[in-house]
Amino acid sequence: MAEEVKLFGMWASPFSRRVELALKLKGIPYEYIEEDLSNKSSLLLQYNPVHKKVPLLVHKGKPVAESLVILEYIDETWKNNPLLPEDPYDRAMARFWAKFIDEKLLPTSARIGQSTGKEQEQVIEEVHHHLKTLENLLKGKEFFAGHSIGYMDIAANIFFWFYVNEEISETKVLTAQKYPTIYEWIKKLKNIDAVKECLVEKEKFHRFIISLREASKSK
Ligand SMILES: N[C@@H](CCC(=O)N[C@@H](CS)C(=O)NCC(=O)O)C(=O)O
Structure with missing residues (x-):
């Protein structure tokens, strides 16, 4: 995958769905990794040591946590179909x-x-x-x-x-x-x-x- 986008999420998490929706609206291919929140993966803990929560986006090996922060990161990185207004x-x-x-x-x-x-x-x-x-x-x-x-x-x-x-x-x-x-x-x-x-x-x-x-x- 050229852009190497990974999303750690949990199926019932509305915060995870926010990020999936943004990636889909922009047509960004990504690998989805379902987390078991009662037994979090060592990768999630390593990438998000502060909150230890999903969603977590990893782009080219760099982690971004917190759904609203991730939405802004996605919008600034992939400019097509803007999510935030220009003004x-x-x-x-x-x-x-x-x-x-x-x-x-x-x-x-x-x-x-x-x-x-x-x-x-x-x-x-x-x-x-x-x-x-x-x-x-x-x-x-x-x-x-x-x-x-x-x-x-x-x-x-x-x-x-x-x-x-x-x-x-x-x-x-x-x-x-x-x-x-x-x-x-x-x-x-x-x-x-x-x-x-x-x-x-x-x-x-x-x-x-x-x-x-x-x-x-x-x-
Ligand atoms: N403010 C966070 C909230 C994320 C959140 O609460 N995620 C929950 C799943 S819905 C989670 O990972 N919980 C695991 C835990 O609290 O240990 C965001 O917007 O991403």
Whole structure:
């Protein structure tokens, strides 16, 4: 392989899928290495000693970690089909909202399953607040990036996991009634070939979530 691109990932990881999607949108050939996160490979630990997490991109022997950093690296290295907008202000905004997803929406959503009763109600309220912000941001647009899929849309792929997970959750947060624009966006994304190739199999994902829940109960 001329470019020697390797991606260490895990099938159920939305962060890994972000990177796969970017590589596919740009048509970059790569070798995919599936990690067993309960028994991480010595290569992953050697290449990503700080976080010890997937995804990890290795390009010509050099490792790059953290999905959003990897997306920027890919965009700067392979210039075709740009992911980030050209205008510096628009670029800053795309980065701002991707950070919002990782630093606000994701940590708050993760707390839904870790809480009960009144506390859980409050957490759900907070998640709705963040989702409404994103619903409003997307209103009137085809994609977060504008007319075609871009960096922010790739970062927001987390919604797929959210809504597949919801089918088997007691708490229904991301519903089509409350978030019609986000649902329309999901439909549009699912028509893109590169996205189709990155979608996880629903039943397999459900089984995975159930096994995670059971493992956390028995701790
Ligand atoms: N901020 C990281 C998050 C990556 C992440 O949380 N990866 C998880 C899989 S979804 C992982 O590798 N977990 C293994 C561990 O925490 O030991 C990114 O954007 O790449």
